[in-house]
Amino acid sequence: MNPLCSRCDKVVYPTEKVNCLDKYWHKGCFSCEVCKMTLNMKNYKGFDKKPYCSQHYPKTSFTIVADTPENLRLKQQSKMQSQVLYKEEFEKSKGKGFSAVADTPEMQRVKKMQDQISNIKYHEEFEKSRMGGEGLPTDNFTSPGFQQPTHSPNFNYDPQPVRSAAAPPPPSSGGKCFRAVYDYAAADEDEVSFADGDLIVDVQQIDEGWMFGRVERTGMQGMLPSNYVQPI
Structure with a gap:
């Protein structure tokens, strides 16, 4: 049994049948819902199971949500819930501290250098306070294998190990x-x-x-x- 056309409700025979948008149409009835321009399978645009041309295809737009008391209440509730979750995460992570820095040989060397420089500074300040500010020569407190840092407040030191000038090169065999x-x-x-x-x-x-x-x-x-x- 032949189906009926969705436009004119007449029988559609196979030679003039168009099957589109889950419906059957005569080729002449398959037209735009607005301007009635005859369409085909290449230039139609379907909306709500109805054919349209590209010019009259319904334009979709966003719906503006009314700022009603109910929407304001939901908005405030969501904001308060977000603040509660943030405080919970903050309290959980507060006792954990910062992430540990990788203990690489380079970091160990820099840390050791900083410790020795801090030790030298401590001895200098201690001797200055004991001697009434005159102080003793800093060479007495210099650790072996490291050079004495400058007393400039903006000094920069080389993080690489400083060789002792008194150590002679050993023989190059038997090592x-x-x-x-x-x-x-x-x-x-x-x-x-x-x-x-x-x-x-x-x-x-x-x-x-x-x-x-x-x-x-x-x-x-x-x-x-x-x-x-x-x-x-």
């Missing part, structure tokens, strides 16, 4: 083998540069912060920081 765990660029002529993963041979310990060794990849030898390598 241990180490592997570099960080890249290092030589800062002085008697230092040696290396890359992460390089093999350091003939290593001799000079002090707590520095070693003497030879980079097997380049054949260069010199001073290197001990916290940039690890023993094999």
